[in-house]
Amino acid sequence: MTASLDKGISVLKEMIDxxxxxxFSSCVHCGLCAEACLFYTETGDPKYTPIHKLKPLRRVYQxxxxxxxxxxKMLGLSKPVTDSELEEWKxxxxxxxxxxxxxxxxxxxxxxxxxxxxxxxxxxAISGHAPDGxxxxxxxAVEIGSPMGVKLAAVQAQMKHVRQxxxxxxxxxxxxxxxxxxxxxxxxxxxPEYLGAIARIMKQAGKSWTLCSEAFEATNSxxxxxxxxxxxxxxxxxxxxxxxxxVKTVISPECGHAYTxxxxxxxxxxxxxxxxxxxxxxxxxxxxxxxxxxxxxxFEDERLTFHDPxxxxxxxxxxxxxxxxxxxxxxxxxxxxDAGKMNWCCGGGGGVSAIEEAEQLxxxxxxxxxxxxxxxxxxxxxTACANCRIVIEEGxxxxxxxxxxxxxxxxxxxxxxxxxxx
Amino acid sequence: MDQELFLTWVRSTGLDIAVxxxxxxxxxxLIEIYTLGHKPDLxxxxxxxxxxxxxxxxxxxxxxxxxxxxxAISYVGxxxxxxxxxxxxxxxxxxxxxxxxxxxxxxxxLPSQFIDxxxxxxxxxMLMVLVDRINNxxxxxxxxxxxxxxxxxxFLPVLTGYLATKHLLLPYTMMLxxxxxxxxxxxxxxxxxxxxxxxxxxVSRWYNGDTNSRKGVPV
Numbered sequence: 001m002t003a004s005l006d007k008g009i010s011v012l013k014e015m016i017d018x019x020x021x022x023x024f025s026s027c028v029h030c031g032l033c034a035e036a037c038l039f040y041t042e043t044g045d046p047k048y049t050p051i052h053k054l055k056p057l058r059r060v061y062q063x064x065x066x067x068x069x070x071x072x073k074m075l076g077l078s079k080p081v082t083d084s085e086l087e088e089w090k091x092x093x094x095x096x097x098x099x100x101x102x103x104x105x106x107x108x109x110x111x112x113x114x115x116x117x118x119x120x121x122x123x124x125a126i127s128g129h130a131p132d133g134x135x136x137x138x139x140x141a142v143e144i145g146s147p148m149g150v151k152l153a154a155v156q157a158q159m160k161h162v163r164q165x166x167x168x169x170x171x172x173x174x175x176x177x178x179x180x181x182x183x184x185x186x187x188x189x190x191x192p193e194y195l196g197a198i199a200r201i202m203k204q205a206g207k208s209w210t211l212c213s214e215a216f217e218a219t220n221s222x223x224x225x226x227x228x229x230x231x232x233x234x235x236x237x238x239x240x241x242x243x244x245x246x247v248k249t250v251i252s253p254e255c256g257h258a259y260t261x262x263x264x265x266x267x268x269x270x271x272x273x274x275x276x277x278x279x280x281x282x283x284x285x286x287x288x289x290x291x292x293x294x295x296x297x298x299f300e301d302e303r304l305t306f307h308d309p310x311x312x313x314x315x316x317x318x319x320x321x322x323x324x325x326x327x328x329x330x331x332x333x334x335x336x337x338d339a340g341k342m343n344w345c346c347g348g349g350g351g352v353s354a355i356e357e358a359e360q361l362x363x364x365x366x367x368x369x370x371x372x373x374x375x376x377x378x379x380x381x382x383t384a385c386a387n388c389r390i391v392i393e394e395g396x397x398x399x400x401x402x403x404x405x406x407x408x409x410x411x412x413x414x415x416x417x418x419x420x421x422x
Numbered sequence: 423m424d425q426e427l428f429l430t431w432v433r434s435t436g437l438d439i440a441v442x443x444x445x446x447x448x449x450x451x452l453i454e455i456y457t458l459g460h461k462p463d464l465x466x467x468x469x470x471x472x473x474x475x476x477x478x479x480x481x482x483x484x485x486x487x488x489x490x491x492x493x494a495i496s497y498v499g500x501x502x503x504x505x506x507x508x509x510x511x512x513x514x515x516x517x518x519x520x521x522x523x524x525x526x527x528x529x530x531x532l533p534s535q536f537i538d539x540x541x542x543x544x545x546x547x548m549l550m551v552l553v554d555r556i557n558n559x560x561x562x563x564x565x566x567x568x569x570x571x572x573x574x575x576x577f578l579p580v581l582t583g584y585l586a587t588k589h590l591l592l593p594y595t596m597m598l599x600x601x602x603x604x605x606x607x608x609x610x611x612x613x614x615x616x617x618x619x620x621x622x623x624x625v626s627r628w629y630n631g632d633t634n635s636r637k638g639v640p641v
Contacts, residue, residue, distance in 0.1 A: 016458065017458050017459060017460050017461070018455060018456050018457070018458040018459055018460045018629075019460055019626070019629040019630075019633070020458075021454070021455040021456075021458050022455050022456070022622050022625050022626045022629060023626050023629075025451070025455055025616075025618050025619065025622040025626075026616075026618070026619040026622040026623045026626040027616065027619070028616050028619055029561065029564040029565055029566075029569050029616065030496055030500075030561070031493075031496075031558065031560035031561045031563075031564055032489065032492075032493055032496055034560040035489060035492040035493050035560075036489070040560070044559070046559050046560045046562075046563035046564070047563070049560050049563065049564060051564070052563070052564060065454065065458065066451075066454060067450065067454065068614055104630060104634075104641065105486055105641055106486045106489050107482075107630075108482060108483075108496075108500070108623075109482075109619050109622075109623040109626050109627070110478060110479075110482050110623060110626040110627025110628070110629070110630045110631070111626055111630065112626075112629065112630040112633060112634070115630075115633065263465065264465045264636075264637060265465075266465070267464035267465045267466075268461070268463060268464050268465065271464070272464060273464050273465075273466060274466075277466075314639060315637065315639070316637060316639075317468050317470065317637040317638030317639045337488075338487065338488055341639060341640075341641075342486065342487050342488060
């Protein structure tokens, strides 16, 4: 056994807890999880059955934590998990799993399958079986501060553009501000309209807010690759920044997994609750509107539909806010089939969009989103995750569909009534 | 072996061994599983009506939206044979009498014709789910010897019980002894196979429901 494999197996042993033991003991091999997974439904290949992706973890569980399994191991009757097996499983654990959690919604015995995949990735990564794309992104996140290599200068350039476009000076490192905004690299590089939209809404709402020079990046490659040590470092940066500036609330951006990382995994990674609140931008905007802090005027004339980012909705619990906000600006809003907590993933979550060798499979899996979209007849797709947005744009391009994909925050800002106090 | 002797053995020593392994094995498995523990969640929970471990324990018995049409046979077959097994085990006159003898507890039984019909439907449904396991690419891919073994361990008690009450195939004494033996085999293997789900699925559903309820997601 190599040292890295040894470490990987040790980590997997640490990862196995009572829920995982209960889940493996409950599985009846009914295969219904396959019917919930876009990688199976769109390819028809049984190897993409979610519970099958966990086979190495299941064997470690049986060999280490069950009486009969230990007995079989002692007598040399069971097959140990090997490096070549983990390498063979890499495309199943990473390329074909977006951690979307749809399988966990349907398992009749109640298994939270995505909880187990997330934990299996810990052992895969430490034993050297993570995809190169995610290794690179994680390295850049730790060393440079962002998975796409974005530095503070790029953020400052965007702040300058916003000032030129709107006349609004975006605060940086303003201690005592109520809100601290963090962003995804994608928003900084590809969708700069997000920052401008926030600046205008914050001004109208009369709220104090700030960016933080030491913690502007929200994404967390650590939870995608499955290395808690990296995830912890990245969360800690935000926690340190927020606590240094003594803000009341950190606003998670239009990025699904950044929300999961900070809101749900973060306190567990750093081992304590935060001294501040974490809200998704849509929760903040819905709250502002309910308090009457801003008004909108006019409507989008064309038919709109909304893509629920998995980590925000199914894995995050932000269901109603996007609908409340969309209704303010959309006359003809239609839901996709399976909308809400049963929505289908864009195919690029959980780090999949960063895995180059997964591209063909991802585009094949996108067929489900294509079909959902076609059913609605929508002319514009709104979403609230920059990664979903870019993955969907690529999918639409591939299938030659001409539907613009926009962020909800900027759509709302397009209808903002500015100047007069509501 | 003499039929009477065989019946006596399965009713005494055989039953003691089987019940002993079943009880100790189940206890051991439950301890083995649930003493592994679970770290507390430090994230501030969000509350939403309908999201809890308890809700999921019950809700998961109903197909989630969109799932029935994707695998109707799994749901229909699953419902029929599980309900059928429960009716046969707990509502047939012979089984209630047995339970009364062991515990003193009893309740009204269903007519034997109804139990017979239930047994036939249950057996037919179990054959259907077996064929589905062999035909469905995902189920076939996932299935191991243990899956077919667990199916046989569940099927045989129903089959032998039906044949015994109908006095078919073998003399009654022999068939009854085989019926009891098949139940004993089921008891012996239950804690160490996927049949253990009869106990753990409730906790699994609770864990899933509870974990996600903290995020305000009813699952």
